[in-house]
Amino acid sequence: MDHTIIIYSTYSCVAIAKERFTYKVISESGYYAVNIMNFRYVSNVADAGRLSGYRVKNKFRAIGLTPIDAHKIPVKVVKEADAVLECRVRNEIEVGDHNFIIGDVVYAYATEDFNLRWGLEDYLPILYISDGFFMTINKDTIKRYMIE
Numbered sequence: 001m002d003h004t005i006i007i008y009s010t011y012s013c014v015a016i017a018k019e020r021f022t023y024k025v026i027s028e029s030g031y032y033a034v035n036i037m038n039f040r041y042v043s044n045v046a047d048a049g050r051l052s053g054y055r056v057k058n059k060f061r062a063i064g065l066t067p068i069d070a071h072k073i074p075v076k077v078v079k080e081a082d083a084v085l086e087c088r089v090r091n092e093i094e095v096g097d098h099n100f101i102i103g104d105v106v107y108a109y110a111t112e113d114f115n116l117r118w119g120l121e122d123y124l125p126i127l128y129i130s131d132g133f134f135m136t137i138n139k140d141t142i143k144r145y146m147i148e
């Protein structure tokens, strides 16, 4: 899939509980990637949220997604992702039972549907509502408003 390079740099923040395998690999490497997935892959994403890397040898394979090398950081990213933020850990803040991990986005890219903001033509976002319930929106169902 062709990706557009997003040229502005910024920060990202993820909240990860210390007992997650994800927390261990981020802490050890100092890097992480945010993979933004299409609703087409919602069941794979839901499986990622139920299965721990501590319990399987290859979590990517177990949930049916494909690992590929990131462009600028020494981690794997998801081949099927519609957008990827490649991040280097900058700071970490303990907040309740999760830690906020703040990173510099060192490289970012997305599919053609992203042109400053999502067109929602091909990209259908995964919206997690609660209690195992997910939804999506598309260009016909979304309501938009823009500040003048």
Ligand SMILES: Cc1cc2nc3c(=O)[nH]c(=O)nc-3n(C[C@H](O)[C@H](O)[C@H](O)COP(=O)(O)O)c2cc1C
Binding pocket: 015, 016, 017, 019, 020, 021, 022, 023, 046, 048, 049, 050, 051, 052, 053, 054, 059, 098, 128
């Ligand atoms: C929709 C959804 C969202 C989740 N969000 C988070 C999150 O933001 N932080 C977190 O630590 N766990 C979150 N979880 C739970 C983890 O994904 C889950 O415990 C997973 O098995 C951890 O895998 P790991 O041990 O390989 O990191 C979420 C689960 C679901 C289903």
